[in-house]
Amino acid sequence: MLDKLTGIFTLSESEKKKFKKIEEALLERYPVGEDPWGLNVNKARNSLKKIYPIYKHYFKVRVFGKENVQDRPYMVTSNHTGQIAIDGMLLSTAFVMDIFPPRILRPMVERFFTALPFIAPWAAEGGSVLGDRTNALNLLKKGQSVMVFPEGVKGIAKSTPDYYKMKPFTRGFYRMCAATKTEILPIAIVGAEEFFPYVYHPRIIQKALGLPALPLSLNYFPLPSPVDIHIGEPIKIPEGLDQDSPDKDIDEQVFKIEKVIKDLIDEGIKMRRPFFANQKGPKK
Template sequence: MTPEQKPQAAPGEGGGLERRIAGGLAFLRRRLTGEYEVDDFGYDEELTDQVLMSLLRPVYEKYFRVEVKGIENIPSKGGALIVANHSGTLPLDGLMMQVAVHDNHPAGRHLRLLAADLVFVLPVINELARKAGHTLACAEDAERLLERGELVGVMPEGFKGIGKPFSERYKLQRFGRGGFVSTALRAGTPIIPCSIVGAEEIYPMIGNAKTLARLLGFPYFPITPTFPWLGPLGAIPLPTKWTIQFGEPILTDGYPPEAAEDPMLMFNLTDQVREQIQHTLYKLLVQRRSVFF
């Protein structure tokens, strides 16, 4: 084969590879020299974009094949509180929602999740959660983030939702005392209901070893059709097909400042958010063809 016959690289192909290599080397240099920034919550945006999202994306795209609806309901700038149902035995739904917002929103916005105290006492998980932008599920942290114009995600069902038995799938548990509504009212930010279908079936929880859970300090210890019977293999989630739908925003900026202290208003708004999520869940369940396709 003569030099003239050798296949030619596509225009810019070599340059693109060189740029990626150079970018990767620059990223490693900043990591090694400490020339990167984290905010006062410990959030490392560069690490999240370059590493954590890259690790989660194949699970999101290829394994759970997440379909996203209503992304236009998330504002392009400014604070907003996304309120979602919680399920699946392990909190993969929050991580998939984080990828859904970042990869589908035209502005590539980041979602800052409010997580349970347990997350921040687990070795390694604690550090990764902080780096990914998660913070304690408390009103003070949520309000600070909203006032800074961040998107904040909360799952008010908490362990009641994620640890419920499979027989109660897609039935929303109690939403607490409406603290998330009070936070949104004080910050004057919209509340965006979010419904997630598919997470309930990844680890069908058919039992709860309560004694073992107490010994380990966990809120529950799940028994599923595959765990603990298959050992580590039983911890692999089932490859269900997911849908994440963001509903129309519920605006709060028209309420007076003292509205955040009105228990009846908080109850009504909490109930409105809960009913909207539950109604959308039922609608999505009717529309889906099967759990896996």
């Protein structure tokens, strides 16, 4: 039992070798020091050293569709699940550890997040930035890949009956892609909903307290639900669309992306591994 527990936090010899190779590639690709948003490759590497064993042995992450990722900047666009942003952390880890060449995604975080002591600077050192148009545009122009969850807090903070149902995407991310002609990389994360399988959000109380979410859950420590990350084919911005295009034209494209991700989720559910708390797909 103890061996099993310590095994979660340690890497095997082959994993250690892989990690070392990735570290070298990261240091070659990113300048040492800090960037204006606070990314510090050395500190990010140290965090990754702690996260990777959990990614590998606790959440047992599998990545599908790696062949769709080229060495160029993308707007990495995913569904958002799991009550807290563990899915974002796993997706970031996947793009460093399981996709070559490794790249540090720049997750766009909610405004309240950047005011959180300890967590905000730690996340910034790992690459996260405030979800603001100026930030996204500047990062894309600098050739970095930005990670967005266009469902926002509404997507992540769902009650159990709504699991794997996507909330409508906002348009902002698409306008930023249109402005910079950045391709969208659709992602579906399957398995993160079951980190907290039985959750209820009392919306009235949450609104009265002015909180972004108020999850009442049977567990407050994430369960080891196996996670699959499905990467779809990149979606180009059609000719003639720019950041000032009418909402109607933007919505049309956003719906298409939603549909692509929805299809990836549905396919992913069919392929997922059994877990006792699965709300969709096989149970152990």
